Amino acid sequence: EVQLVESGGGLVEPGGSLRLSCVASGFTFSNDWMNWVRQAPGKGLEWVGRIKSKDDGETADYAAPVEGRFTISRDDSKNTLYLQMNSLKIEDTAVYYCSTVLYWGPGTQVTVSS
Amino acid sequence: SSELTQPPSESVSPGQTARITCSGDALAKKYAYWYQQLSGQAPVLVIYEDNKRPSGIPERFSASTSGTMATLTISGAQVEDEADYYCYSTDISGNHLFGGGTKLTVL
Numbered sequence: 001e002v003q004l005v006e007s008g009g010g011l012v013e014p015g016g017s018l019r020l021s022c023v024a025s026g027f028t029f030s031n032d033w034m035n036w037v038r039q040a041p042g043k044g045l046e047w048v049g050r051i052k053s054k055d056d057g058e059t060a061d062y063a064a065p066v067e068g069r070f071t072i073s074r075d076d077s078k079n080t081l082y083l084q085m086n087s088l089k090i091e092d093t094a095v096y097y098c099s100t101v102l103y104w105g106p107g108t109q110v111t112v113s114s
Numbered sequence: 115s116s117e118l119t120q121p122p123s124e125s126v127s128p129g130q131t132a133r134i135t136c137s138g139d140a141l142a143k144k145y146a147y148w149y150q151q152l153s154g155q156a157p158v159l160v161i162y163e164d165n166k167r168p169s170g171i172p173e174r175f176s177a178s179t180s181g182t183m184a185t186l187t188i189s190g191a192q193v194e195d196e197a198d199y200y201c202y203s204t205d206i207s208g209n210h211l212f213g214g215g216t217k218l219t220v221l
Contacts, residue, residue, distance in 0.1 A: 035210075037157075037212075044198075044200065044212060044213075044214050044215040045149070045151075045157065045200050045202075045212040045215070046212065047210035047211070047212060050210065061208060061210075063210070097156055097157070099157075101147065101159065101162060102159050102162070102168060104156040104157055104158070105156065106155075106156050107156055
């Protein structure tokens with residue numbers, strides 16, 4: 001059974017940092033390009049960024065609102081995807097999902113508030 | 115333009131056909147994907163590469179793309195299909211795009 005499980009969310013003050021993790025199982029994680037997608041309260045889905053597989057260069061791309069503040073990385077030996085979030089803003093408050101095209105995790109809540 | 119536009123809401127009676135549209139220049143050159151999001155849950159892929167249905171998705175879900183418009187069709191909509199539906203694609207610049215979502219009401 002395929003599973004993606006995010007963790008690391010929580011409450012953080014504006015300007016703070018947080019690192020999200022996503023542990024994958026049930027498929028060949030190392031072969032897949034992985035995404036982070038977020039959903040602010042009552043809003044639609046917003047693509048955050050993506051990292052390619054190691055075979056495809058392991059490069060990451062980001063949405064404009066997070067470019068320069070967020071960093072996506074992966075550890076294929078641990079089947080784990082990461083999202084390092086720095087200089088957090090109130091508008092980064094959302095549920096964060098890790099996903100392939102087909103599979104999505106249940107999400108983890110990030111709240112940025114003073 | 116680098117965006118995907120969906121109607122905010124659609125309504126259909128049980129057993130009738132629901133159609134949800136998604137328009138954007140990206141769709142002329144890139145595949146459309148459709149996600150269903152039930153209330154409080156993570157999105158589920160219901161259509162990929164314009165018109166392919168993942169394993170486990172009921173046959174009543176289908177889709178097509180023509181030019182810059184993609185359409186998700188639910189034939190014989192059921193109460194359990196009531197959800198938010200999002201189209202997704204990429205544009206030629208590599209931007210990843212979600213439509214704003216369509217809330218489908220089945221009653």
